[in-house]
Amino acid sequence: xxxxxxxxxxxxxxxxxxxxxxxxxxxxxxxxxxxxxxxxxxxxxxxxxxxxxxxxxxxxxxxxxxxxxxxxxxxxxxxxxxxxxxxxxxxxxxxxxxxxxxxxxxxxxxxxxxxxxxxxxxxxxxxxxxxxxxxxxxxxxxxxxxxxxxxxxxxxxxxxxxxxxxxx
Amino acid sequence: xxxxxxxxxxxxxxxxxxxxxxxxxxxxxxxxxxxxxxxxxxxxxxxxxxxxxxxxxxxxxxxxxxxxxxxxxxxxxxxxxxxxxxxxxxxxxxxxxxxxxxxxxxxxxxxxxxxxxxxxxxxxxxxxxxxxxxxxxxxxxxxxxxxxxxxxxxxxxxxxxxxxxxxxxxxxxxxxxxxxxxxxxxxxxxxxxxxxxxxxxxxxxxxxxxxxxxxxxxxxxxxxxxxxxxxxxxxxxxxxxxxxxxxxxxxxxxxxxxxxxxxxxxxxxxxxxxxxxxxxxxxxxxxxxxxxxxxxxxxxxxxxxxxxxxxxxxxxxxxxxxxxxxxxxxxxxxxxxxxxxxxxxxxxxxxxxxxxxxxxxxxxxxxxxxxxxxxxxxxxxxxxxxxxxxxxxxxxxxxxxxxxxxxxxxxxxxxxxxxxxxxxxxxxxxxxxxxxxxxxxxxxxxxxxxxxxxxxxxxxxxxxxxxxxxxxxxxxxxxxxxxxxxxxxxxxxxxxxxxxxxxxxxxxxxxxxxxxx
Numbered sequence: 001x002x003x004x005x006x007x008x009x010x011x012x013x014x015x016x017x018x019x020x021x022x023x024x025x026x027x028x029x030x031x032x033x034x035x036x037x038x039x040x041x042x043x044x045x046x047x048x049x050x051x052x053x054x055x056x057x058x059x060x061x062x063x064x065x066x067x068x069x070x071x072x073x074x075x076x077x078x079x080x081x082x083x084x085x086x087x088x089x090x091x092x093x094x095x096x097x098x099x100x101x102x103x104x105x106x107x108x109x110x111x112x113x114x115x116x117x118x119x120x121x122x123x124x125x126x127x128x129x130x131x132x133x134x135x136x137x138x139x140x141x142x143x144x145x146x147x148x149x150x151x152x153x154x155x156x157x158x159x160x161x162x163x164x165x166x167x168x
Numbered sequence: 169x170x171x172x173x174x175x176x177x178x179x180x181x182x183x184x185x186x187x188x189x190x191x192x193x194x195x196x197x198x199x200x201x202x203x204x205x206x207x208x209x210x211x212x213x214x215x216x217x218x219x220x221x222x223x224x225x226x227x228x229x230x231x232x233x234x235x236x237x238x239x240x241x242x243x244x245x246x247x248x249x250x251x252x253x254x255x256x257x258x259x260x261x262x263x264x265x266x267x268x269x270x271x272x273x274x275x276x277x278x279x280x281x282x283x284x285x286x287x288x289x290x291x292x293x294x295x296x297x298x299x300x301x302x303x304x305x306x307x308x309x310x311x312x313x314x315x316x317x318x319x320x321x322x323x324x325x326x327x328x329x330x331x332x333x334x335x336x337x338x339x340x341x342x343x344x345x346x347x348x349x350x351x352x353x354x355x356x357x358x359x360x361x362x363x364x365x366x367x368x369x370x371x372x373x374x375x376x377x378x379x380x381x382x383x384x385x386x387x388x389x390x391x392x393x394x395x396x397x398x399x400x401x402x403x404x405x406x407x408x409x410x411x412x413x414x415x416x417x418x419x420x421x422x423x424x425x426x427x428x429x430x431x432x433x434x435x436x437x438x439x440x441x442x443x444x445x446x447x448x449x450x451x452x453x454x455x456x457x458x459x460x461x462x463x464x465x466x467x468x469x470x471x472x473x474x475x476x477x478x479x480x481x482x483x484x485x486x487x488x489x490x491x492x493x494x495x496x497x498x499x500x501x502x503x504x505x506x507x508x509x510x511x512x513x514x515x516x517x518x519x520x521x522x523x524x525x526x527x528x529x530x531x532x533x534x535x536x537x538x539x540x541x542x543x544x545x546x547x548x549x550x551x552x553x554x555x556x557x558x559x560x561x562x563x564x565x566x567x568x569x570x571x572x573x574x575x576x577x578x579x580x581x582x583x584x585x586x587x588x589x590x591x592x593x594x595x596x597x598x599x600x601x602x603x604x605x606x607x608x609x610x611x612x613x614x615x616x617x618x619x620x621x622x623x624x625x626x627x628x629x630x631x632x633x634x635x636x637x638x639x640x641x642x643x644x645x646x647x648x649x650x651x652x653x654x655x656x657x658x659x660x661x662x663x664x665x666x667x668x669x670x671x672x673x674x675x676x677x678x679x680x681x682x683x684x685x
Contacts, residue, residue: 008630011544022219026212029197030188054632055647081194087201091208100216101546101572107220116412116423126225132186143186151182158210158217 009049012058013042019059019100023066026091028073028082037073041066067092103161110160114153122153169207173200177207181214282306283341284320284328288435290606291316291613291671293332310337313349316613319435325359326373328352329432339365350381352393352431368416369401376410379431387417391426393433434604436516436594436668445665445683446508448472448638453486453493460508470508472638477501477654484639489660490522490586491681495638499533499656503640510540510550510636511666512628516595518669519552520677524586525657531556531563533656535641537589538664541626542633543643546572550626551642552591553655554581561618566591566607573622577607577614586660588678592668593624611671611678638662 020041025034044065052061070088073079083091111119124130132150136143169177180197183189189197200207282305289302295312306320313332321327322341330336334349344351345365354377355362362373367386371378376395382388390399391413399406401416408414413426444464450472452458458472474483474495484495484502497503511517523537534556541549547570555567561576568575568591581587590608604624607614627633634646641653661681669677676684 006631008542008544008632011630015545018219018223022216025219026215029184029194032188081191083194083198083201087198090202091212100220103216104220104223105572107217107224111224112425112427114425119425122221123225126221147182147186150185151178154181154185154214154217154221155178157221158213161217161220162213 006049008054009046009052013045013062016059016062020062020066022100023063024070027070027088028080030080030082033073033080033082037066037069040073041069044069099165102165106161106164107157109164110157113160114157118149118153121149122157125150169200169204169210173203173207174210176200177210181211185218283308284322284338286318287321287327288319288437289316290318290435291608292318306338308338308340310335310347315615317432317435322359322362325356326362327354329354329435331432346380346382348382348384350379350431352379352433353377354433355395368418369399372398372400374398374407377433378408379426381430385418387415389413389415389424389430391428391430393426393428393431434594436592436670443665443667443685445663446470447683448506448662449492450489450495450660450662451492456483458495458504460506468507470506472504472506475503475505477503477640487658489658490588491661494522494658494660496658497639497655499529499654501654503645503654504638505640506636506638508540508636508664509628509633510626511664512626514595514624514626515666516593516668517550518590518592518665518667519663520588520590520665520669520674521662522586522660523581523589523657524584525554525564525582526584527582529582529656532653534567535644535653536569536637536639536655537657537659538636538638538662539640539642539645540628540634540636541571541642542630543571543646544627544630544632545625546570547622547625548627548633549642550624552589560620561616565617566609566614568605568607570622570624570626573620575605575607575619576617577609578617579609579614581609586658588674590669590674590677592674594668608674611675613671636664 021034021038024037024041025031028034028037041062045062048065052058070082074082114122124135125132132143132146136146139146176196177200180189180193183193201211284306286300286302286304286306289300292300293314293316294300295314300318313330313334315332317329317331319327319329324341328344329352331350334351335347336349336351337345337347339345342361343363343365347367351364353362353364353373355373355375357375360373360375364371364380366380366382366388368388369390371380371390374396376397377393378397379391379393380388390397390408392408392410394410396407396409399408399414399416401421406414411426413424415422415424442464444462446460446462446465448458448460450458456474458474460470460472476483478501481501484497484504487494487496495504519538521538534553536551536553539549539551541551543549549569549571551569553567553569555561555563555565555576557563560567560574562578562580564580564582566577566579566581566589588610592606592608594604607616632646634642637645638659639655644653663677663683673684676682
């Protein structure tokens with residue numbers, strides 16, 4: 001069993017969970033696999049907690065650990081497909097991870113610009129109140145059509161977040 | 169990325185968000201992502217939005233890895249991440265230094281026999297020299313609150329918080345007409361059917377809490393904070409549910425998300441139990457230590473130590489202060505360290521002090537007059553300074569910063585004159601920056617030039633938190649950035665209280681340097 005970590009470390013790690021999950025998911029493009037790797041990554045992070053130098057870039061440190069967990073997953077005999085090494089390498093060049101907090105704040109504002117219907121749909125989808133399948137059945141729409149509406153909302157939110165960050 | 173690739177990428181992402189991609193789809197995605205920076209940027213932004221939505225709306229899909237449970241001492245049944253943060257925040261709240269005061273509510277059975285009665289008042293300034301005291305009744309008819317806040321009740325399950333400047337007409341026990349300004353109505357079962365009329369619409373309560381805001385031109389916003397209301401605009405009736413809002417102008421009606429941060433939903437209660445405070449008079453006039461006074465404090469060393477970030481620096485200079493002596497920080501290494509942890513979590517608090525800021529001060533000499541807390545997450549710092557960046561509000565105005573959230577006043581303090589400062593936070597419910605923090609300059613409530621929403625959870629427990637500092641940026645102190653960000657200006661008579669000061673107490677501190685219970 002892993003040893004106990006300090007409150008501060010737990011707080012840092014907790015606050016970083018969405019970013020670590022995002023980092024992994026972007027590279028393995030599979031929700032279940034991303035969750036498994038997140039779990040392994042968290043364990044390694046806690047085991048190595050003493051290696052972390054307070055005041056240094058925590059996110060960069062945990063992303064390195066996550067990166068190695070993704071690579072080790074790929075080397076397993078029964079490994080599931082994920083993005084190619086080359087693509088993963090290219091994704092690592094981006095700096096998206098550093099502004100996630102700002103994106104979260106911008107999202108809050110952008111959600112207010114959505115129509116009531118779209119806001120309710122996205123809220124229900126992400127608060128786990130229904131699955132796309134359930135909503136499709138209830139609303140008489142095809143699942144594919146519901147996915148497309150959700151995609152359009154995400155697309156417009158992404159655009160809005162980008163604009164807000166550029167304004168700031 | 170050509171349009172075909174773009175369409176394909178969007179199609180693949182739409183699928184990926186709801187299910188798994190097939191092997192061939194995954195290969196297609198891989199190829200598109202290799203093709204251009206544009207594709208990768210879009211992909212990154214899109215997935216960040218997905219993750220941010222997940223986090224924002226409840227984080228249902230991110231399970232806490234079971235291996236983490238023993239490390240953070242949690243009951244095994246709590247398996248989702250969303251439970252961690254509240255537990256950690258709770259730990260911070262549990263470490264308050266002061267004895268927690270209980271609050272009392274006015275005895276509503278003794279209200280005057282008028283339709284509406286004043287329950288609370290914060291810096292309320294009424295038109296025509298009217299002076300309402302708590303417990304006074306209001307006559308029917310028009311009233312004008314020039315500034316400040318008041319809470320009034322109809323004694324029939326309706327409480328209204330009016331934010332000045334506001335003009336309103338008390339039409340009947342169950343109807344108020346709001347001509348201008350902002351009202352928040354909290355309605356219990358007995359008061360269902362209570363109505364707020366505005367020049368553009370009538371809002372009928374159906375069991376709820378809602379905010380109504382009317383502009384000079386009559387444009388009206390209705391925000392439902394809880395329950396639901398019905399708006400009647402001309403012959404149109406519309407139901408508005410919790411978390412929804414509507415903006416009604418002469419030309420249109422637009423639906424929006426409710427913005428709870430726009431409204432003051434509670435006013436401070438009077439503390440019932442013993443209160444605590446610490447006071448550094450800064451009157452020694454010589455030496456490197458300044459002793460503290462106070463009431464109901466733990467018996468610890470809370471003295472103020474005059475220091476410098478330079479090994480051979482002298483620390484702040486003694487000067488003639490507002491009351492007796494004071495200290496001057498030269499903006500080049502001087503600061504004061506204390507052993508007092510500050511007030512933690514979301515507990516009520518007030519700070520009061522005198523400050524004099526030179527006209528030629530630089531923006532890197534803004535932080536801070538007074539600070540404590542940590543940077544281990546949003547809302548964990550409590551730092552009082554002047555605002556150094558225009559994007560957050562008026563530059564030079566009083567600023568209470570919490571790390572990723574702040575409230576900024578209006579008046580530029582950089583005039584080389586002494587100003588009395590008070591920052592007051594209420595402790596009920598779940599305080600956040602915009603709804604629960606009031607700024608006072610020279611005894612007057614300062615209108616906020618800008619504010620942002622954030623939960624207050626000041627960290628006074630973790631090892632990465634700093635005890636109360638004066639004249640020093642908290643982050644620079646915690647992370648050992650020796651020569652960065654020290655405050656330039658003078659301070660005197662610094663107080664920290666474990667409750668929300670009222671107007672009269674602030675006036676007494678300002679005029680007589682006396683705290684009156």
